[in-house]
Amino acid sequence: MWAFGALALRAVVVPPERCPPVDAGVAMASARAAAGWIDRAQRPDGSYLYEFDRDTGEEVPAYNVVRHAGVTMSLYQFAAAGEGSAMAPAERGLAWMLQRQYRYDDWSALEDPTDGSVDVGASALMLAGLAQRRIATGDGQYDTMMRALSRYLMAMQQADGSFLNSWDRTTNAPDPRFRSKYATGEAFWALAMMHRLFPGEGWDTPTRKVADYLSLHRDEVEEQKFPPWADQWAAYGLAEMAAWDPATVDGGVLLSADNVAYARSLAERFGFLVRAESQRTGGRWSTLIHGRRARAAGMGTWVEALGSLYRLSLAEPRMADQAGKLRERLVCSAGMLAERQVTAAEASGQAHAEVLEGAWFTEGVTRMDDQQHALSGLLRSRLAMGAGERVE
Amino acid sequence: MSDWLRLAFVFLAAVNPAAVALSSWAPWRPRARPLETAGVGFGLALAGVALAAMLADRLLAALDIAPETFRIAAGIVMLAAGAYAVARARVAAASFEDGWRGGIAPLAVPLLFGPAALVAAISYGADEGAWMAATASVAALAVGAWLTAVRPGRWTTLADGVARLLGTALVAVAVGLIVEGVRDI
Numbered sequence: 001m002w003a004f005g006a007l008a009l010r011a012v013v014v015p016p017e018r019c020p021p022v023d024a025g026v027a028m029a030s031a032r033a034a035a036g037w038i039d040r041a042q043r044p045d046g047s048y049l050y051e052f053d054r055d056t057g058e059e060v061p062a063y064n065v066v067r068h069a070g071v072t073m074s075l076y077q078f079a080a081a082g083e084g085s086a087m088a089p090a091e092r093g094l095a096w097m098l099q100r101q102y103r104y105d106d107w108s109a110l111e112d113p114t115d116g117s118v119d120v121g122a123s124a125l126m127l128a129g130l131a132q133r134r135i136a137t138g139d140g141q142y143d144t145m146m147r148a149l150s151r152y153l154m155a156m157q158q159a160d161g162s163f164l165n166s167w168d169r170t171t172n173a174p175d176p177r178f179r180s181k182y183a184t185g186e187a188f189w190a191l192a193m194m195h196r197l198f199p200g201e202g203w204d205t206p207t208r209k210v211a212d213y214l215s216l217h218r219d220e221v222e223e224q225k226f227p228p229w230a231d232q233w234a235a236y237g238l239a240e241m242a243a244w245d246p247a248t249v250d251g252g253v254l255l256s257a258d259n260v261a262y263a264r265s266l267a268e269r270f271g272f273l274v275r276a277e278s279q280r281t282g283g284r285w286s287t288l289i290h291g292r293r294a295r296a297a298g299m300g301t302w303v304e305a306l307g308s309l310y311r312l313s314l315a316e317p318r319m320a321d322q323a324g325k326l327r328e329r330l331v332c333s334a335g336m337l338a339e340r341q342v343t344a345a346e347a348s349g350q351a352h353a354e355v356l357e358g359a360w361f362t363e364g365v366t367r368m369d370d371q372q373h374a375l376s377g378l379l380r381s382r383l384a385m386g387a388g389e390r391v392e
Numbered sequence: 393m394s395d396w397l398r399l400a401f402v403f404l405a406a407v408n409p410a411a412v413a414l415s416s417w418a419p420w421r422p423r424a425r426p427l428e429t430a431g432v433g434f435g436l437a438l439a440g441v442a443l444a445a446m447l448a449d450r451l452l453a454a455l456d457i458a459p460e461t462f463r464i465a466a467g468i469v470m471l472a473a474g475a476y477a478v479a480r481a482r483v484a485a486a487s488f489e490d491g492w493r494g495g496i497a498p499l500a501v502p503l504l505f506g507p508a509a510l511v512a513a514i515s516y517g518a519d520e521g522a523w524m525a526a527t528a529s530v531a532a533l534a535v536g537a538w539l540t541a542v543r544p545g546r547w548t549t550l551a552d553g554v555a556r557l558l559g560t561a562l563v564a565v566a567v568g569l570i571v572e573g574v575r576d577i
Contacts (some may be wrong), residue, residue, distance in 0.1 A: 002502075002507065003506065005469070009465050009468070009469070012453075012470055013464060013465045014455070014457050014461055014462060014464070014465040015456065016455060016456035017456050017457060017458055017461060018456065179564060267577050268575045268577055270577075271460070271576065271577025272460075272575070272576070272577070273576055275460065279461075317403050322577060325460075325576075325577040326577060328458075329577060332425055
């Protein structure tokens, strides 16, 4: 009876948690391969291959401007981590965005060319990309554009710190009907980087408002069923705030107690997600009991979040007790990511090898944000393996 | 409540001395069992808890399970044991003989050192240390063993109520453990 119970428990509740070995070199090589995929699949106009089905050998005819901005941002992150080869595709991606600006009043925003919509997420990630570009190069040629994008975000911010997602071009006002569970965190991180790059211009004030909204109200206002919403952008933003120069903020206090409590709850959420994922084998029984393996676009966000929260735990004494576990989960998730990537050897000799190598496939399909989030996550994981910088 | 007292309460609910006593107090056998049986049962059960707690880290590492994840499994086992105690006010066990043999089985295993006590020893041994887990279990194991040496008589009704109450407490502890396992990093 005991043996049967133990076996059932093992099979259903606690199958082994597999964390493939990984070090900073492996993580960097994997990130490089992901960036190589993005570069090879980029079109001459600067847009990227959106989605590819390896079973049919065909591209899926779709595009998403938010993901375009996100992929470009990840390339600039790679450049900021010292990988100069990422600059060329990133610059082409940036040029694509610069050609699609919607301007109103004193601000500028990235417009979706497919439907003309002007949403917060795309502009926030474009701003984040430009911030990473500035960190990578020190070049100030887009500072004016960064401020214009930031002013758009300010125009979309509500009194409680939240953001409405879409600009209504008929009323020339934010459309009160739409919010995005992604865009708020994206804007938060982008504005937090604005304060790092331009302290004294007042970007800390809207940043703090978002941080408090995310920490205290977002899950309730936006009706998250299982709070906290696993928001890696919020983790980026909190880590960025913790890295601010205390001399540049009122009272020198970087994070409030509520911000720290929220960060801790995010750490718990992402840690659990990684533990659960590490139990999935992709086999039939595992899929039946524990569900399908996460796609790289999902797991990459967990690695990004854990990388950010790990940085936060090193900078913020009230998070220090979580550093060990965060490091453990971060390395584990990076190892899983690296292991699941299509290697050059695996792609070699196959049809469309150039869009297989360096990619992550789920049920035969890869999408550009699989590579984006995996790339960003792997980069941010290196700090836990003794490489990388806390300010990246 | 100190960590040690909290853990002692967890083991009290997991061992459930009242349910152990009810399982040994057969209605057709109104006399007390010999202390020898209780002593052997207590010693072996304590050794089991201590061993499980001491080996917890190595066991979980060998099984590739994070202590945080094991809490979920431990919670599920304790939930089942608690629900059984609430429903039956007994511990599922084979027939009970006097003497040292009865002290080994069923008193030590599975009455005192049953599935709930085992997973509690592993989970808390990994989280709080073997010494803490082992010492916190002493009171529950001692009371459970001693009650088997008490003449049942009029205590049966009281023990029935206490066993169900401790079963309810174990259910609450189990739910807390599962939530902790899910919410930890």
